[in-house]
Amino acid sequence: MxxxxxxxxxxxxxxxxxxxxxxAKDRVAQVGAAGTLAGDREVELxxxxxxxxxxxxxxxxxxxxxxxxxxxxxxxxxxxxxxVKAGQGTPEARAALAVPLPDRLFLGxxxxxxxxxxxxxxxxxxxxxxxxxxxxxRVLAKYGFAHSPGLTPNLRKTYRTTDRRIPWxxxxxxxxxxxxxxxxxxxxxxxxxxxxxxxxxxIALAPEAGPGLAKAGxxxxxxxxxxxxxxxxxxxxxxxxxxxxxxxxxxxxxASGVRDPLSNLAAARREGALDDAAxxxxxxxxxxxxxRLPAGAPEPGAPADFLVAEDIEGLLTGNRTAVQLVIVAGxxxxxxxxxxxxxxxxxxxxxxxxxxxRLEGGLARRAARLVGSAAALRGVAWIQGLAFD
Numbered sequence: 394m395x396x397x398x399x400x401x402x403x404x405x406x407x408x409x410x411x412x413x414x415x416x417a418k419d420r421v422a423q424v425g426a427a428g429t430l431a432g433d434r435e436v437e438l439x440x441x442x443x444x445x446x447x448x449x450x451x452x453x454x455x456x457x458x459x460x461x462x463x464x465x466x467x468x469x470x471x472x473x474x475x476x477v478k479a480g481q482g483t484p485e486a487r488a489a490l491a492v493p494l495p496d497r498l499f500l501g502x503x504x505x506x507x508x509x510x511x512x513x514x515x516x517x518x519x520x521x522x523x524x525x526x527x528x529x530x531r532v533l534a535k536y537g538f539a540h541s542p543g544l545t546p547n548l549r550k551t552y553r554t555t556d557r558r559i560p561w562x563x564x565x566x567x568x569x570x571x572x573x574x575x576x577x578x579x580x581x582x583x584x585x586x587x588x589x590x591x592x593x594x595x596i597a598l599a600p601e602a603g604p605g606l607a608k609a610g611x612x613x614x615x616x617x618x619x620x621x622x623x624x625x626x627x628x629x630x631x632x633x634x635x636x637x638x639x640x641x642x643x644x645x646x647x648a649s650g651v652r653d654p655l656s657n658l659a660a661a662r663r664e665g666a667l668d669d670a671a672x673x674x675x676x677x678x679x680x681x682x683x684x685r686l687p688a689g690a691p692e693p694g695a696p697a698d699f700l701v702a703e704d705i706e707g708l709l710t711g712n713r714t715a716v717q718l719v720i721v722a723g724x725x726x727x728x729x730x731x732x733x734x735x736x737x738x739x740x741x742x743x744x745x746x747x748x749x750x751r752l753e754g755g756l757a758r759r760a761a762r763l764v765g766s767a768a769a770l771r772g773v774a775w776i777q778g779l780a781f782d
Contacts, residue, residue: 395422396736397432401443403691407670409442416697419723424691436735441717442705444673445689446511446698448680449654451593451614451643454501454515458489459648460773466625469568470541473623488769495522496763502529503760504775506727507745508655509708509716511698514643514684516562516593527755530721531698533686538562542579552585560685561589566597569626573597586611591683593643595628596620603636612683614643618660622650631666641683642676652774659711669709697723701732713778714748726753742782757781
């Protein structure tokens with residue numbers, strides 16, 4: 394069984410090109426000029442923009458039920474952690490943790506899906522539910538990780554248990570004080586600044602650290618919305634990128650003041666470090682390369698992971714209603730009624746920020762049950778705009 398996305402404006406090498414895209418199973422089967430291909434089912438995109446699905450290079454999916462925690466601004470993650478620990482007994486924190494872990498992870502996947510993300514790197518222990526066929530998005534399955542050096546003293550031990558062929562994720566330089574500025578030296582001293590090292594946040598990295606990071610082959614995940622909310626500063630991505638450091642874009646979690654990957658993309662745009670074309674590349678293929686995750690592309694054989702939007706501007710301003718269709722591994726999981734029905738996708742209705750949408754049936758039933766049964770969750774920013782039929 395195949396289906397055709399007819400007359401898309403597909404993003405290819407920084408340009409929008411009118412074409413048909415034929416999908417078979419979980420891959421792109423064929424790409425041709427608009428109006429030239431046919432499939433078992435067809436949906437008319439009529440010039441809508443077809444992008445690779447967003448790739449979220451850093452999230453804590455299990456923190457999806459939390460409101461923003463703490464009272465920023467802070468000088469470092471250690472100040473924030475101490476403040477959060479002191480407030481663990483708040484009603485909001487208790488309500489967030491009362492949701493079972495598999496359900497929190499599921500909601501974290503849904504949060505990504507509704508923002509147009511198709512793949513995500515989760516920075517906490519892997520859980521078997523993340524690989525279920527009914528999980529909303531793809532999740533990185535093979536990785537090692539550490540928290541900040543001050544919270545994970547034996548960095549070398551966590552790295553040595555990680556296969557060198559998979560990423561080792563570490564929170565680093567998350568803040569603006571001297572302690573954070575010295576943390577890169579800790580990686581060097583522990584001999585864990587390597588080709589599979591993925592530094593998350595990197596706010597306190599000096600611009601002149603770029604050549605050394607590039608030489609080591611290490612990557613940096615930029616989290617601008619979270620960083621500005623908690624610390625009032627963010628990583629020197631323009632300088633690092635110019636030095637050849639591979640950069641990915643990560644949303645972090647609602648606990649750090651972030652709605653979702655799309656609002657984080659808008660925050661990245663506000664920083665003014667990259668132009669719009671570079672931002673789209675960063676949020677898709679570059680993030681995929683950093684996180685070792687699949688990225689969609691309008692090319693035969695590429696993963697069928699796509700985001701359809703009316704226009705690019707709506708996405709870059711963080712507007713969730715700009716997302717009109719999300720396809721993950723060849724399955725239409727979320728979108729407008731017109732597009733979901735055109736692909737014969739079994740779905741149920743919901744409203745996202747006032748706009749009518751359809752969500753794949755099983756996902757919709759579980760999401761409606763979870764949100765409906767936990768009144769406290771309705772105060773979480775990304776959930777506030779949802780209403781299930």
